[in-house]
Amino acid sequence: MSRIGVLGAGISGLTAAYQLRQHGHSVQVLEATNRPGGVIRSETTDGFLVEHGPNSLRPSPLMEKTIQSLSLDEERVWANDVASTRYIVRDGQPLPLPTSVGGFLTTNLFSSYAKLRLLGEPFVGRSSDPKESLADFTRRRLGPDVLDYAVAPFVGGVYAGDPEQLSARHAFERLVEWEDEYGSLFWGAMRSTEESSSDVDVPSGLFSFQQGIETLPRALADALEDSIQYETPVTGLHQNGDTWSVSVDPSTPAPKSQTFDDLICTFPLHQLNTLSLFSSVDLSPLTDVPYPPVQVVALGYSSSAVSHPLDGFGMLVPPVEHDYDILGTLFSSTLFPGRAPVDHALLTTFVGGARAPELASRDAGAIQSIVERDLDRLLGITGDPVFSRHVHWPRAIPQYVLGYGAVKDTLTALEETTPGLYFAGNYRQGVAVGDAMASGASAADRLRSSL
Ligand SMILES: Cc1cc2nc3c(=O)[nH]c(=O)nc-3n(C[C@H](O)[C@H](O)[C@H](O)COP(=O)(O)OP(=O)(O)OC[C@H]3O[C@@H](n4cnc5c(N)ncnc54)[C@H](O)[C@@H]3O)c2cc1C
Structure with a gap:
């Protein structure tokens, strides 16, 4: 049986480990701190x-199943x-x-011009710029008032981010898909409500x-029993043929080195700088992501x-x-x-x-x-x-900035050129807890299908 290591016991790592355990795999989770949950x-x-x-x-299908x-x-x-x-x-x-609609017509949050401008959204043309910022996307489709008084504050709440710096396509993928598929956010929103379906009943x-929210990672950690090694800060990943040797900070009581066949790495991207990870792939798009x-x-x-x-x-x-x-x-x-x-x-x-x-x-x-x-x-x-x-x-929180496609491409290239190494975390499929869980589950799926 493959020896699988999951690096990091945030919600992405715990989800990956839990999915693997549910499919009968033996997993060890190495976590730097003395508790599960990461930022939770x-x-x-x-x-x-x-x-x-x-x-x-x-709620999401995976969250409900979990x-x-x-x-x-x-x-x-x-x-x-x-x-x-x-x-x-x-x-x-x-x-x-x-x-x-009534509230929209009477609100003082948007000017009369902004309300009229919004009604024209279905008639706005597509952009040819694949690297359009969220601010430019919103100004173009919805007008400057909606950027100032809806999207910019919302982005402050979700990403603690700045819409001028965020990529529309990567930070709010769904909106750009609606434009691509339906030519309009309004029609996209209508159609997606009609089309949403799942094999699990997902409440709203x-x-x-x-x-508190920590209940969720604690329960995952309890289910993983003694598979989590706390106070085990990983300092390096070294590939020896078909196996991985993981080194651990020697100043801690944890074993200095552990060997695995496959690894799922769920650290924040800025941590990659501190690991001696040798790869032919240029890691700078990953380590440059602002947090x-x-x-x-x-x-x-x-x-x-x-x-x-x-x-x-x-x-x-x-x-x-x-x-x-x-x-x-x-x-x-x-x-x-x-x-x-x-x-x-x-x-x-x-x-x-x-x-x-x-x-x-x-x-x-x-x-x-x-x-x-x-x-x-x-x-x-x-x-x-x-x-x-x-x-x-x-x-x-990682910022899905302009040109974030290079981050996703680098992760894909790393996984393709480094067999047995997988990445999951809130930098892959979205920053919400549900997105981080989904990225953990899909890394577990990729690993299982390679075995
Ligand atoms: C202030 C704030 C508010 C938020 N609000 C919401 C919200 O309301 N709703 C929502 O859905 N999302 C929210 N989020 C986002 C969401 O909580 C995170 O994106 C998600 O929990 C990240 O999970 P993760 O597992 O990817 O990363 P992390 O939680 O960062 O987990 C990574 C783990 O790796 C460990 N680690 C790091 N380096 C090492 C090492 N060298 N060796 C071993 N272990 C290591 C860390 O200790 C940590 O446990 C918020 C985030 C923040 C910061």
């Missing part, structure tokens, strides 16, 4: 449940119905993003778990200190709102139950990203002042927070 981490202090990384999950197989349905919590409301700040006011809505820093600031307030009803998913702040520095805030205690003590609210704010990387490196006190100043003005907060927790991600 849920922490409860003084009755406030803070998510260090992802806050909500979207949740059923781990018997996690009972622990699942669904987002409050009001979470369908998402606020966007315009002229210092959080305004709901319209979700109906966002979800988490009673104890801008993000600060997560969770603040707890007495409910009576917050004037805003917090009746939504949260609010996003567009970059054109120059008086504010935050990327956006989740109304965490509205979104899911059990996130704050009774009569208290938990707000989770994101700062930095590709839009303002320098802000994310400020010290905790300076960041908290920025966040409090913006929240006080936008949500009418009068008192001081009664709880605070800061999380600094020096390298948070």
